[in-house]
Amino acid sequence: MDLEETKKHLEEIYTCNRTRCGFCIQKCPVYEVTSLETYSSRGRNLVARGIIEGSVEVDEEVLKLANTCLLCGYCEKNCALDNTQIFRDFKADLVESGMTDQYLEGGVDSVEKYGNPFKKSPESREIPELKSNPKSKTLLYGGCVYSISQQETLKLIAELLGDYKYLGKDEPCCMNILWDSGHKKDFKKKMKAVAKVLNDANVDELVTGCPTCFRTYVEEFGEILKPKPIHFITKLHQMVKDGKLKFESKEKVKVTWHDPCHLGRFGGIIDEPREIIKSVKNIDFVEMENSGLDSHCCGAGSGMLMSYPEIAIEISKKRYREAEAAGAEIILTFCPTCELTLGRGGDTIARDEMDFDDDDFDFDAKPDPKIKVMNLLQWLVTLKK
Numbered sequence: 001m002d003l004e005e006t007k008k009h010l011e012e013i014y015t016c017n018r019t020r021c022g023f024c025i026q027k028c029p030v031y032e033v034t035s036l037e038t039y040s041s042r043g044r045n046l047v048a049r050g051i052i053e054g055s056v057e058v059d060e061e062v063l064k065l066a067n068t069c070l071l072c073g074y075c076e077k078n079c080a081l082d083n084t085q086i087f088r089d090f091k092a093d094l095v096e097s098g099m100t101d102q103y104l105e106g107g108v109d110s111v112e113k114y115g116n117p118f119k120k121s122p123e124s125r126e127i128p129e130l131k132s133n134p135k136s137k138t139l140l141y142g143g144c145v146y147s148i149s150q151q152e153t154l155k156l157i158a159e160l161l162g163d164y165k166y167l168g169k170d171e172p173c174c175m176n177i178l179w180d181s182g183h184k185k186d187f188k189k190k191m192k193a194v195a196k197v198l199n200d201a202n203v204d205e206l207v208t209g210c211p212t213c214f215r216t217y218v219e220e221f222g223e224i225l226k227p228k229p230i231h232f233i234t235k236l237h238q239m240v241k242d243g244k245l246k247f248e249s250k251e252k253v254k255v256t257w258h259d260p261c262h263l264g265r266f267g268g269i270i271d272e273p274r275e276i277i278k279s280v281k282n283i284d285f286v287e288m289e290n291s292g293l294d295s296h297c298c299g300a301g302s303g304m305l306m307s308y309p310e311i312a313i314e315i316s317k318k319r320y321r322e323a324e325a326a327g328a329e330i331i332l333t334f335c336p337t338c339e340l341t342l343g344r345g346g347d348t349i350a351r352d353e354m355d356f357d358d359d360d361f362d363f364d365a366k367p368d369p370k371i372k373v374m375n376l377l378q379w380l381v382t383l384k385k
């Protein structure tokens with residue numbers, strides 16, 4: 001197999017193979033739960049070299065090790081190499097040769113047919129409560145998850161923005177699933193059509209609550225996108241700083257913040273959510289062991305919840321345990337996928353702790369996780385203003 005895209009990184013791959021320093025391995029969330037070096041950056045780079053030099057055959061295991069990188073960027077922080085880009089190109093070569101992950105392909109096909117990864121009609125993005133102002137210079141960009149399955153958060157964002165344009169069924173997907181799953185050529189082609197719709201909206205800024213859409217528009221679209229991508233947290237932070245929003249918790253509560261990889265490590269938005277949370281009266285803010293630039297992925301990066309849910313849930317359980325160790329009662333975040341995944345991690349831990357051998361065990365009982373996982377904005381509206 002000709003790894004055309006991966007070969008562009010040959011110097012980096014050889015540098016890694018020669019040094020074998022291993023700074024990437026410590027705390028790689030996938031390595032932590034699998035203990036397999038081939039699932040770390042150092043291992044993947046060695047396998048990539050083996051394929052390029054002809055000593056390693058491409059098989060299902062190679063496909064698995066390519067798709068078990070969360071693209072979370074944790075290892076890049078400890079390494080001079082652009083590992084996530086190497087692995088994206090590695091996946092792109094596998095896709096070009098016809099090797100694809102069946103579960104990720106379900107999402108990719110859905111984007112082709114329905115314009116979103118969830119097999120929902122474009123009309124499912126129409127939300128009657130959102131009053132679009134066609135003249136507004138701010139585009140409220142929901143993203144597929146908030147627009148289709150978590151509309152309550154999107155409505156809250158809209159309420160605080162006040163004046164916005166919303167495209168509803170005409171809103172395009174950011175196509176990140178194509179990018180992350182290795183459909184690089186297709187992504188580059190579709191990116192132009194997506195940018196055209198957003199540029200034609202004639203707005204100055206695109207405000208979204210989804211960190212993945214935000215990162216995709218900032219990093220991958222770059223200059224072809226005219227409106228400036230902004231994550232809603234930046235707006236919320238400004239409102240709090242200006243004294244327009246004030247909150248107080250009725251009860252003393254310990255909260256922590258989970259940095260979504262696309263918001264923190266990739267987007268540099270680390271202080272803003274913490275300042276928003278710390279502005280709330282009557283709360284204790286606690287940090288998890290891995291936070292800010294060192295934050296750990298929730299487990300769902302690059303579609304892992306679809307392709308390898310057992311690995312994703314093990315990682316989310318570890319992250320949940322970190323919040324537990326910090327003494328948190330609530331994990332706050334602002335990413336629909338992190339919320340879902342950490343919530344599942346908490347549910348799994350709670351279910352594992354249920355005592356099925358107890359004679360009085362209630363088989364109708366649902367798992368009752370100790371820590372709540374909440375969207376920051378959803379949490380703020382529950383507080384006293």
Ligand code: SF4
Nearest residue numbers: 016022023024042079
């Ligand atoms: S990926 Fe980077 S940190 Fe890891 S072994 Fe290679 S050079 Fe070292």
Ligand code: SF4
Nearest residue numbers: 028069070072073075
């Ligand atoms: S990007 Fe994340 S999951 Fe992938 S190798 Fe690096 S630390 Fe591990």
